Amino acid sequence: xxxxxxxxxxxxxxxxxxxxxxxxxxxxxxxxxxxxxxxxxxxxxxxxxxxxxxxxxxxxxxxxxxxxxxxxxxxxxxxxxxxxxxxxxxxxxxxxxxxxxxxxxxxxxxxxxxxxxxxxxxxxxxxxxxxxxxxxxxxxxxxxxxxxxxxxxxxxxxxxxxxxxxxxxxxxxxxxxxxxxxxxxxxxxxxxxxxxxxxxxxxxxxxxxxxxxxxxxxxxxxxxxxxxxxxxxxxxxxxxxxxxxxxxxxxxxxxxxxxxxxxxxxxxxxxxxxxxxxxx
Amino acid sequence: xxxxxxxxxxxxxxxxxxxxxxxxxxxxxxxxxxxxxxxxxxxxxxxxxxxxxxxxxxxxxxxxxxxxxxxxxxxxxxxxxxxxxxxxxxxxxxxxxxxxxxxxxxxxxxxxxxxxxxxxxxxxxxxxxxxxxxxxxxxxxxxxxxxxxxxxxxxxxxxxxxxxxxxxxxxxxxxxxxxxxxxxxxxxxxxxxxxxxxxxxxxxxxxxxxxxxxxxxxxxxxxxxxxxxxxxxxxxxxxxxxxxxxxxxxxxxxxxxxxxxxxxxxxxxxxxxxxxxxxxxxxxxxxxxxxxxxxxxxxxxxxxxxxxxxxxxxxxxxxxxxxxxxxxxxxxxxxxxxxxxxxxxxxxxxxxxxxxxxxxxxxxxxxxxx
Numbered sequence: 001x002x003x004x005x006x007x008x009x010x011x012x013x014x015x016x017x018x019x020x021x022x023x024x025x026x027x028x029x030x031x032x033x034x035x036x037x038x039x040x041x042x043x044x045x046x047x048x049x050x051x052x053x054x055x056x057x058x059x060x061x062x063x064x065x066x067x068x069x070x071x072x073x074x075x076x077x078x079x080x081x082x083x084x085x086x087x088x089x090x091x092x093x094x095x096x097x098x099x100x101x102x103x104x105x106x107x108x109x110x111x112x113x114x115x116x117x118x119x120x121x122x123x124x125x126x127x128x129x130x131x132x133x134x135x136x137x138x139x140x141x142x143x144x145x146x147x148x149x150x151x152x153x154x155x156x157x158x159x160x161x162x163x164x165x166x167x168x169x170x171x172x173x174x175x176x177x178x179x180x181x182x183x184x185x186x187x188x189x190x191x192x193x194x195x196x197x198x199x200x201x202x203x204x205x206x207x208x209x210x211x212x213x214x215x216x217x218x219x220x221x222x223x224x225x226x227x228x229x230x231x232x233x234x235x236x237x238x239x240x241x242x243x244x245x246x247x248x249x250x251x252x253x254x255x256x257x258x259x260x261x262x263x264x265x266x267x268x269x270x271x272x273x274x275x276x277x278x279x280x
Numbered sequence: 281x282x283x284x285x286x287x288x289x290x291x292x293x294x295x296x297x298x299x300x301x302x303x304x305x306x307x308x309x310x311x312x313x314x315x316x317x318x319x320x321x322x323x324x325x326x327x328x329x330x331x332x333x334x335x336x337x338x339x340x341x342x343x344x345x346x347x348x349x350x351x352x353x354x355x356x357x358x359x360x361x362x363x364x365x366x367x368x369x370x371x372x373x374x375x376x377x378x379x380x381x382x383x384x385x386x387x388x389x390x391x392x393x394x395x396x397x398x399x400x401x402x403x404x405x406x407x408x409x410x411x412x413x414x415x416x417x418x419x420x421x422x423x424x425x426x427x428x429x430x431x432x433x434x435x436x437x438x439x440x441x442x443x444x445x446x447x448x449x450x451x452x453x454x455x456x457x458x459x460x461x462x463x464x465x466x467x468x469x470x471x472x473x474x475x476x477x478x479x480x481x482x483x484x485x486x487x488x489x490x491x492x493x494x495x496x497x498x499x500x501x502x503x504x505x506x507x508x509x510x511x512x513x514x515x516x517x518x519x520x521x522x523x524x525x526x527x528x529x530x531x532x533x534x535x536x537x538x539x540x541x542x543x544x545x546x547x548x549x550x551x552x553x554x555x556x557x558x559x560x561x562x563x564x565x566x567x568x569x570x571x572x573x574x575x576x577x578x579x580x581x582x583x584x585x586x587x588x589x590x591x592x593x594x595x596x597x598x599x600x601x602x603x604x605x606x607x608x609x610x611x612x613x614x615x616x617x618x619x620x621x622x623x624x625x626x627x628x629x630x631x632x633x634x635x636x637x638x639x640x641x642x643x644x645x646x647x648x649x650x
Contacts (some may be wrong), residue, residue: 003379004415007368007550007559011376053371056552058573080573096371215576242572244550247411250562251547252569254592255578257599262410277521278578 006247009051009096010036014089015071020157021150024122025087026063026075029097042066043104044130045238045266049246050074051096055085059243061265062100063125065132072097075125075157101246102265105130105210105236113208113234114142118221120149120193120213124157126238126265127212131165138170145202146173149193149217152181174200194220204228209235219276222269235269239279255279281485283459284466286328288480293323293390300385302326303360305353312353314360314389329391329428329458351432352609356543357389357396361419362403364540366559368550384422391428391456394448395439395609399543401450405601406546424472427452431500436610438506438623444607446500457493465493508623510604511630516595520587524632528625529586531618536563538589538612538620544605564588594626 016028031037042062051057064073076086115134119127138144146165150156156175165173176189176196189196193213209230211221218237225235241253241260253260256275272279296302297319305312306325317325370377407416430446439445449455453473457465465485468474539545540561549562562569565585571577579585597605613621
């Protein structure tokens with residue numbers, strides 16, 4: 001039988017493999033074929049299947065801005081076989097990339113609203129693409145709050161950018177680390193993300209929350225937002241789930257009638273509330 | 281509607297075998313399997329329906345009442361459209377090499393039971409939906425299906441409660457009803473089938489044969505005693521958290537045979553074998569199916585995995601595609617090593633204890649890790 005072409009990836013070269021934390025590297029990729037690069041468009045929130053020869057494919061969100069036309073970036077936490085192999089890649093190594101898949105953050109709908117980004121650990125990767133689009137045109141939105149936490153200071157990703165965000169007057173950036181992770185000289189907050197969020201107590205009127213992080217964090221952030229009276233329609237999260245095809249065929253990311261790969265990965269809290277126990 | 285002699289069909293099959301591929305039931309160690317016939321051996325391996333549904337072992341005479349308890353092939357026809365293992369492309373450290381597209385011969389799939397043919401309606405929804413799988417599309421277009429009605433459904437069959445039936449013709453090109461070992465009533469179902477039928481010599485079916493056909497149909501339908509009663513969406517939702525799922529799946533070995541033999545199960549994996557990337561069948565009963573690299577898994581318990589199989593077939597698929605992802609062929613129950621019976625399980629849902637999910641998430645005092 002004929003091989004289906006829908007799974008054939010585009011070839012891309014590793015241009016940079018930036019060390020973010022002891023467990024996370026950010027991969028900057030350039031498509032081998034320039035015409036492909038020009039045609040490759042995506043929206044913040046979408047994901048790709050990234051593959052390494054002889055190792056396999058895995059799912060990653062696109063962490064760069066769609067405006068950065070020369071390359072795409074994915075941040076990869078070392079947790080399994082494929083991610084180990086990605087961490088070991090040589091500069092200029094060839095990888096496969098297929099996508100973009102899934103829906104995206106409803107940016108247009110958020111114009112004029114106050115934005116509250118809440119991220120934990122590597123979860124910031126999923127929000128970074130959107131933050132990179134939002135910040136240059138911050139005037140289109142109301143106030144912008146970025147709350148980001150990690151286990152320890154050395155687990156914070158995108159440190160240069162965090163500094164840039166912190167230096168902006170039109171953005172409030174709050175960084176926090178789990179108790180015990182602060183180390184000497186830490187000037188940020190100490191405490192878990194949901195607790196810091198409640199303490200900051202951002203206004204819910206005219207606000208949209210965009211959150212991503214480890215399942216346990218999302219769970220408690222959503223619970224905190226519930227208590228603070230946020231409208232579940234205005235709470236947006238992006239879900240991570242084991243995926244293979246990215247097209248709603250392989251059945252792996254099916255939860256309830258939804259396929260995280262094609263109906264998501266971006267969902268409102270209102271959409272997933274019914275399936276919470278199954279997802280996170 | 282025509283009466284075709286076995287010889288006529290046999291000549292037709294031989295011709296097709298000479299210029300194309302012929303996929304048909306063959307007997308391997310006493311059981312029937314759909315398999316591609318070896319052109320060298322001609323039709324020697326082909327198992328004819330009279331034999332499949334019963335040839336008296338002593339006299340050799342064909343008979344309609346089956347002494348063979350299992351007239352349905354072990355495998356469904358799924359693998360000829362969605363292969364068990366399919367090479368996608370090669371990914372080498374220096375480049376991505378697509379598989380070469382070779383010209384494929386036209387395929388004839390013969391003696392396909394109505395349940396198997398109906399399974400394609402369900403696979404079509406998946407593989408010809410929002411994103412078309414061109415390999416599947418090509419296989420569908422490149423295959424002529426000669427269906428075979430069931431005269432003697434067995435005790436595991438329950439197609440009639442899911443919109444199918446032993447004399448249904450969905451997705452067939454030509455439909456055959458065995459009259460006896462030597463003659464078949466043939467009906468053209470698709471345009472291709474009608475054209476095909478007009479090219480085959482045979483007498484037009486008369487009133488007597490039409491009457492016989494009707495009687496055979498009634499008898500076959502009456503022989504299906506099992507009925508699956510799928511609860512409505514609300515009842516399904518209310519039983520989602522029931523301890524029932526843990527109980528009914530306790531014996532499950534997670535071997536996956538139910539998924540692999542199912543004409544509609546379509547979950548798959550994408551894996552590497554050296555530099556070759558493959559698409560291989562998979563099953564939601566496997567404990568690695570949803571486990572992520574970091575160890576997170578939202579279906580850690582066997583009960584939740586078995587429940588997924590049932591809800592996907594009888595709740596989610598229906599919600600998305602307006603059809604249940606089950607054709608009632610009974611293979612999962614027939615071949616389950618620990619005799620898990622899908623009909624019993626589905627029919628037991630309504631009377632299972634419902635257990636409503638905890639509406640509120642428990643809130644710790646200090647929040648959780650970031």
